[in-house]
Amino acid sequence: MLSLFAGKQKELVRKIIKEADSLLEKISSGNSYDREAVSKRAVEYLKNSNWQVRNIAVKMLGVAGEKKHLSLLVEKLLDDNEVGFVKRNSAIAIRQIGVAQDDVKKALINAVGDKYWETRAESIKTLAKLYKNDEEAFYVISKSLIPFDSDKDNSNSFLSYNKKIKEKNFEVRAAIAQSMEYFLDLEASLGVLGILLDDESWVVRAAALNSLKKMDKIPEILKKKVEKLDLTCESFKPIFPLKEIFSEIIKKSKES
Numbered sequence: 001m002l003s004l005f006a007g008k009q010k011e012l013v014r015k016i017i018k019e020a021d022s023l024l025e026k027i028s029s030g031n032s033y034d035r036e037a038v039s040k041r042a043v044e045y046l047k048n049s050n051w052q053v054r055n056i057a058v059k060m061l062g063v064a065g066e067k068k069h070l071s072l073l074v075e076k077l078l079d080d081n082e083v084g085f086v087k088r089n090s091a092i093a094i095r096q097i098g099v100a101q102d103d104v105k106k107a108l109i110n111a112v113g114d115k116y117w118e119t120r121a122e123s124i125k126t127l128a129k130l131y132k133n134d135e136e137a138f139y140v141i142s143k144s145l146i147p148f149d150s151d152k153d154n155s156n157s158f159l160s161y162n163k164k165i166k167e168k169n170f171e172v173r174a175a176i177a178q179s180m181e182y183f184l185d186l187e188a189s190l191g192v193l194g195i196l197l198d199d200e201s202w203v204v205r206a207a208a209l210n211s212l213k214k215m216d217k218i219p220e221i222l223k224k225k226v227e228k229l230d231l232t233c234e235s236f237k238p239i240f241p242l243k244e245i246f247s248e249i250i251k252k253s254k255e256s
Contacts, residue, residue: 016045017052017056020056020057023041027063043061045060054076055089058076058086062093062097070103074094077107078111088121091119091122091125091126094107100130105136117172120169127179128179135186138186141183145165176196177193179211180211184214190222193208193211198225
């Protein structure tokens, strides 16, 4: 009897997942849809006991959600008992909705220190995009990479930094490098980029170069680092991303 009930429950969950997936695909296709009805359904899915259903729900809110749904996404992002995938996609959904407000900022700052690396990476990207050139956001992100004193440290002290990097995951470090493009008005961001240009991972170095590319001219403080940059990389594609970005930066520098 119990096995029969369990079997029916599994079948019901599979049906809901299929239904939710189909709806997500529909609203992501660019075709018109009833936004209010879809977001209402997503909120219902968000209450489901199955994490896969909740995961689809936060993705749906990223597409069809509005400001009023941010509190639900913040709740998921801060839930220590929630599955990492759901938390990660909550951070992405918040970025997609794109509204900066106090509870969102606090949640993202908290999530920068999450135990799940994908949640950290996406929270860093969202925090940077929503709070461009915000000093608090910058220092929270930077402190996840290295320990420093925000009142004393500047670009020069970053460049002379020779201690261990706190963040061990290269994809999170790449997210930090990527986020620096939103803080280029802050001098200390150049120091953080200087550290990341020396990273052991070519993915991180490429992300740092990409952020640096947003500037019209390479700052003198980073010129030597860029010129001596290790351009070797391992890629499954027959391309040389670091060399391509490097060439663009050098060309732009000469033109300016």
